Amino acid sequence: MVETGTMNTLVVCRTSPYGTFLEGGDHGEIMLLKESPAVARAPGDKIDVFVYVDSDDTLLASVTRPAIVAGECGALTVSALTDSGAFLDWGMKSDLFVPRSHQMGDMAVGQRCVVMALVDELNGRMIGTTRLYDYLEDENAGDFKSGQKVELLICQETDLGYKAVIDGTHLGVIYRGEIFQPIAIGDQLPGYIKEARSDLKIDLALQLHNPEARTEIEAKILQHLKKNNGESTLTDKSRPEDIYRTFNVSKKVYKHALGALYRNRLILLTKEKVSLV
Template identity: 40%
Template sequence: MVEIGQFNNLTIDKMVDFGAFLDGGRYGRILLPKRYLPEGKQVGDTLRVFIYLDSEDQLIATTETPKLVRGACAWLKVTDVNRYGAFLDWGLPKDLLVPFKEQNKPMELGRSYVVTLYLDNQERLVASSRLSRHIPETSRYLKPQQPVSLLVCGRTELGYKVVIEGNCLGLLFRDDAFKPLKYGQQVKGYIKDVRPDGKVNVSLQLPPIQQREQLTEQIIANLRANGGHSPLTDSSAPDDIYHVYSVSKKTYKKAIGQLYKERRIDIGEDGITLLDNAR
């Protein structure tokens, strides 16, 4: 069955001068324009295509990858605002509409917003910045300490609202975010806990003991992969440390302090060095 707003594996049903028609099941034949048709393809071959609606609201296929698929979230820029709503650049020829009623606050030309993609009651693909209308705020599948990708979608008095793995809303408490975050920023994180009501809290770091154990082995692996030396010390910039290990400077300092006590590394002014007994 064809899923609009998603990638589908469809079979070429007919070749024409301007492309190919794909078997869309109950939707009939769906055009794949010639510019997207890979060379050498024939009737009966299967292609992975994204299905959306063109400017005439007809189903059309493309082998290009949009910035957003149905049910997920992305940070997209407004290219136009008119009487119908705001239009976003999502990487396809036809910009994506956000109706006024689906805007959390009035969207402005040139600004970017976190939105989700859904099918309206007329089977049209539209976007919404009112995420809680379309994205669940609970999960039965996420587990404590599970690594996840996070997209910052708002702020509260408690901290930051985030989209977890593109399909669930959660909360990152201010105390669990060791650095300022920006709206639309993507970061790595971990599930902190899942409340009895199913709502999810996240953290940018694992619990201290487990994180330190994991981090020390990451540092050793990094040293081995780089000739036994790293320029990152306890005086390095926090952003440089986070770029490599996704942890705070405080956590990194404790980890290399532990490795130094265990005589696995030496700490110098120009960085840390792996000792022979740890190679």
């Protein structure tokens, strides 16, 4: 069965001077767009193709996989605007159309937006939407556990922080107090489920603050000192961005780790430097 808007493995049924045709089951023959450079195909060959309906309502296949297929979210750049909507570059010959009715807010040429690809129920064509809340879950009904590692796609900045797509299925929030690194719309990065809230909304964190994570940063500090002749100018007074650049943790986490190492008499602390004992 051929599924439009996504990748399919189809069989070549015939070739002609006009192109290659694939077996499409109930859809009949599906024309394969010409490749560059051209690749010889023979009847019986199996090909992985993206199947979609073009602007002329013709079902076509392409060996090129777009940046996102139906049901997937990704960061795309706006290439053009019209009265009816926006066009975004998704790696195909024709750009992905985002109708105005599917836009959360105004879009601008050159803007990077997080979009979900959809098959339009009216005509079967591919469209995009930035109205992610209409298609993704924003409640944790037992899907995630506190401390669980997830993949995040930063999709929107708010007064509280940033909203992110979680593993392509849910939406959550990273509060500003949990952000200790530069992030931007469209960034993909690892994160964690912070806690299970009573209202089922999902809070996220970019770093864990459990004992295992603290032990890991302590080990990194000791390793850093050993590589630098037993000394470092990164103290508890250093700038947060300098600490993050070296250890990928917040200043708060770093200070806690220094305190633990000091209490265990593994380091000496002064205003100017950290030293191995």
